[in-house]
Amino acid sequence: MAFTLDGDDVCQPISPTPIPDPYWVGFSSSAAQLIGIELSDDGYPRDPQWLEVLAGNSLEVSNHQFTNPIATVYSGHQFGVWAGQLGDGRAILLGEIAGQELQLKGAGMTRYSRMGDGRAVLRSSIREFLCSEAMHALGIPSTRALSIVGSPLPVRRETMETAAVCSRLAPSFIRIGHFEHFASSQQYVRLKELADLLIRNHYPECLNAEQPYLDLYSKICERNAILVAQWQSVGFCHGVLNSDNISALGLTMAYGPFGFLDHFQIDHVCNHSDQAGRYAYHRQPQIMHSNMACLASAFLPLIESSCDEAKAQTILRDALEHFPRVYAKTWQTLFRSKLGFEVSHENDIGLIERLIQAMHDSRVDFTSFFRQLGSVRQEQKPAELLLRDQFIDRPLIDCWFGDYLERLKLESSDDIKRKSKMNAINPKYILRNHLAQTAIENAQNGDYAEVSRLLRILSKPYDEQAEYEDYSIAPPDSLQKIAVSCSS
Known part of the structure; x- marks a missing residue:
């Protein structure tokens, strides 16, 4: 249901500021189903007016009119310090449709923009769009991303970039x-x-x-x-x-x-x-x-x-x-399942913590390791496991694998069933920074195919998808430290 509080002390009635020459950069047919948008064979809305609405250039489409767009006020603690009044500085809530609130991010200035311009750029919009949908596919509660609409409108951040509007869906955006x-x-x-x-x-x-x-x-x-x-x-x-x-x-x-962790570092900072x-x-x-x-x-x-x-x-x-x-x-419960344990045992937490420490010490790829762990067979010996080669301290990890293999003997599932259950909780595909960066760079050069391809891959994170095997591999060392900032 839409945010129904009103009054000058709660929100600002405001329409989005139009952008010139809007074009599709990305669109989620999965999110579109939530609000009943009819799609053409190309996966985009059948009604071309949706492009204008999701660009912030119109408030009416397909017999639906958004009559009361608003920006809401809120406050908060930022980096542990009381920041006082904040608010939707570049997000405008168009209204409710089919039980979902539809919000445009990057739709122009509001009274809460402070020193900002109310715009979002293509780079950050692609990251939000892809990650919102990736998180949903992983089964993790998230706001949804319906689309990215681009524009040649210039926007200055650290460098000059171009504008984009990312449309978001949620039952409520109350914070x-x-x-x-x-x-x-x-x-x-x-x-x-x-x-x-x-x-x-x-x-x-x-x-x-x-x-x-x-x-x-x-x-x-x-x-x-x-x-x-x-x-x-x-x-x-x-x-x-x-x-x-x-x-x-x-x-x-x-x-x-x-950011999703690549080479595991327990104190990793992504910002x-x-x-x-x-x-x-x-x-x-x-x-x-x-x-x-x-x-x-x-x-x-x-x-x-x-x-x-x-x-x-x-x-x-x-x-x-x-x-x-x-x-x-x-x-x-989650980490027991990641290790293939259906029942709890008093030593499980110690076993999990030992593994996490070993992964940290050796900078093991978080996603790939847990995915590959499902292929371990109970009759194997630690020295036979290729996974041990990812660790620096071989005696230590051999000891861990020995204890792990003994622990698996307490489970009723056979190796095949256990692997199937582990693959259903340990994803093969995540939105790695270097993959997002490639999609961004291509899009900045006018090629949006990689955005659509990544969306397709990430919508099935637990499937094998043999044709996209390269997308499951950890990045090379040269791409490990792509910096991401608050600038968007």
């Missing part, structure tokens, strides 16, 4: 920052309206709870604890886990500087602007927990409506501490 904004500005009526909106449209089970707002808070925490465990399980680094970039629905959102490593891979659970603490502070006025301040703080503190328990349980 933790929306709650923080109304709580920090003591707009408690608005805060309650926002919570009620979220319960009514997205968490209806909370209506019957003894304390609906506490139940809502707990469920938001739970969804985001599960989400960050899923990120860890596929080696995904968000890059800018500010509180204003966290979804109240537990969706991956705000794809800026992000070169994050010089302190605040959002490094191994710190993501801690940072998400911190963001849930920010949300707890914002929820305090809601809980205080039914009890005194001291009790409200205690209740929220207890609810917050459920986060690490949910995260740990989910993480353990």
